[in-house]
Amino acid sequence: MSTFAEIYRKIEQYSTIILHRHTSPDPDALGSQAGLARSLKLKFPEKRILCAGENDEGDLIWINKMDKVTAADYRGALVITTDTANTARIANDLYRHGNLLIKIDHHPDVEPYADMSYVDDQAPAASQIIADFLIEENLPLTPAVAYPLYAGIIGDTGRFMYPETTAHTFNIVAKLAATGINITEIARNISDVTFVQAKLQAEVLDYMKVDPCGAAYAVLSKDALAKLGVDSNQASCTVATPGRIKDIIAWNVFVEKPDGTYRVHYRSKGPVINELAAKHDGGGHALASGANAQDLAEVKQIFAELVQVTKEYQKKHE
Template sequence: MMTNILEKIKAYSTIIIHRHQRPDPDALGSQVGLAELIKHNYPNKTVLTAGLDVPNLMWLAQMDKVEDRDYQHALVIVTDTANTARIDDDRYQKGDYLIKIDHHPNDEPYGDLVYVNTQVSSTSEMITELALAANWKMSDRAAYLLYAGIIGDTGRFLYPATSSRTLEIAAYLRQFSFDFSALARQMDSFSLKIAKLQGYVFENLEIDEHGVACVTLTQERLTQFGVTDADTAAIVGSPGKIDSVQTWVIFVEQPEGHYRVRLRSKEKVINQVAKKHDGGGHPLASGANSASVEENQQIYRELQELFQ
């Protein structure tokens, strides 16, 4: 599979790389890390990154301006995105050939070439493996991005998907010249308003006798703390720091009145619950959507049923 991907990369003079909406460090790390690797090893190719910039992650990477005409005879690669509905910028369909590279469950195997490995920690780990298989030269910038993606998706090597190979890959990337300490501080810190939001989450978390927890962040609360939906990504892991919490969900109300649903678990598999509610993801980290408070309550009940 990697050989086929490398052959396509060699064959095209223009390559456009997409990732999912509302990106996290792995989405940006794999997308822009791959772009940097290709540019570093094939300097005559045109390599562009597509999608909207996210204010709270612009310190990590920013997108290129991609014109419609750029897709003519272009290779398009989508990283870290399980299904087409989540791809940022639907022009991904306008290219000549489409490759999917992802580590989420392959519920929608879109594209002409599909490379999915659910056993790895992150798509950034997959991109690093691709670079090693190709014997590409690693740049400092690419190493920085890929390392950021790995520590983002492993929770700094906390989550079960962290393997011995993950640590080997991280050690390899760590050899390159980038400010490791600054990156670690950036990813581990948040603003005072996020700290106050986290305090609200702890104070208002509902926890049942099995350790199933939930909290709702309404538009009123988001406004109160001066935060956006994107900002809530910084606190999605917070309930899991409580020793009695095993599985948790955060409902984030959207301006239109529906809810973004963030699901996490320490051991129980929760992505099947997410799939019932227009979502999906990893076994222990998923996202979904809810149309109402009543559907929120239904999702919480379904999580509780996992312990019965």
């Protein structure tokens, strides 16, 4: 694994740097990408620093907006991915045209796809790693830089609820907050939903099926989303809803995409689920992961696997 110093030296060598994150982005994907890009722009105003994606920011466009990039931009360019464990999830395939690829991530390194990498799977958020990098290498940490990084950390720690949160996390967010960012505004932006999203959160409980072992799932079809005027990206607001129910310890939310395939959300209060996600073109954290399903048959298979893992977990903890 590369050090921060080695990555910084590579950044110094390139005049064009293009940052990618994962598709269907969450606050950490956008926050880590934006925080690094903004700091590098301040440090190196003579360089071209671009944020690339698939223009799928959705309700999170307040964190960052993508730049327009073409294949020509990648000639001789350094490409950096943040918060992206495997190549299948990198937003925008143009990243392949770069000269050198660096991976900065906090997921288990199941696919070491880059020329250089810094992966810390104990960190609760890629945004925390980026903040560490900026501080260690004495790069600019202004309010504009701190704002998306704070959003990313808040998002991936579940407001400091998840077990990966450490004292170091609080030290980092204290430094980000000290820049003068509006932390109340960030928290509200992450938690606020539209009225139709609130209705969908309520309806997901009607769709939900619960196994006696404590595993649950809900399928949100294209028709159900269209009825409320919600797209598949906005439907991500439903992912945490089943977790508020005491007897549910692991769950899937399946969201049908426009092409008829399904975005699969895994969440857990104990059973390890990232290995399950890896079987279905996905991955992530032990208790929060994402994957994909081609059809309802695969949806059924995925939930059967979740039930099995949940039963094994329950047996161990009887």
